[in-house]
């Protein structure tokens with residue numbers, strides 16, 4: 176493959192930086208040490224989080240790709256916190272997969288924390304990054320509504336919604352197998368998808384302790400961003416511990 180080199184910064188998000196490259200078909204995605212919660216209300220820096228997240232995410236994307244999930248991952252980037260990815264048009268959905276009822280699921284329905292679901296439970300939220308309407312903050316969206324919204328015309332019909340749902344549930348099964356072997360219970364996670372110029376829908380963004388709830392099977396300790404959200408102390412421990420187990424496997 177041609178040599179791909181990063182050029183200019185085109186987007187600095189809450190946790191990731193996106194660079195253009197010498198090829199119009201590829202981007203370089205860099206995970207940063209920035210951490211935030213509550214839609215940016217709480218912010219900090221966690222040293223080496225960017226490297227850990229990128230290494231964990233890259234390992235997971237390669238694992239998923241080898242099990243039939245199409246992803247944006249191409250190869251390592253110019254530094255240990257970055258990777259080269261295929262350039263896709265992002266679909267403004269956050270696709271959540273849950274194995275247990277926790278977090279916003281319990282808040283929304285007022286139910287008790289900890290119920291285990293029989294099969295991966297998939298739901299969608301509408302990623303609404305409009306600074307003029309911050310109150311919307313990623314509302315849940317019904318499967319039938321998705322193809323009706325003009326921002327979501329990228330998802331042309333309910334068949335494509337079903338494909339995204341299928342990929343998400345399959346990613347869930349594969350990730351649970353992956354993490355059980357590392358002594359970690361995967362509670363829930365969030366995915367984002369994009370569309371290539373060819374029309375293919377692929378898995379994009381990241382899968383890391385920032386986007387998953389991960390509990391140590393032996394100790395019950397949180398090894399993810401909940402350490403930051405809930406002030407559980409030593410935020411970097413979760414990222415370092417997951418990275419160590421992923422590298423040691």
Ligand code: UDP
Nearest residue numbers: 271277278279280363364365385386387388
């Ligand atoms: N999640 C995420 N980004 C978001 C919202 C959720 O990565 O903007 C992840 C979160 O880390 C968890 C899962 O999706 O692993 C489910 O989160 P939930 O909907 O329960 O929301 P939360 O309680 O995190 O606000």
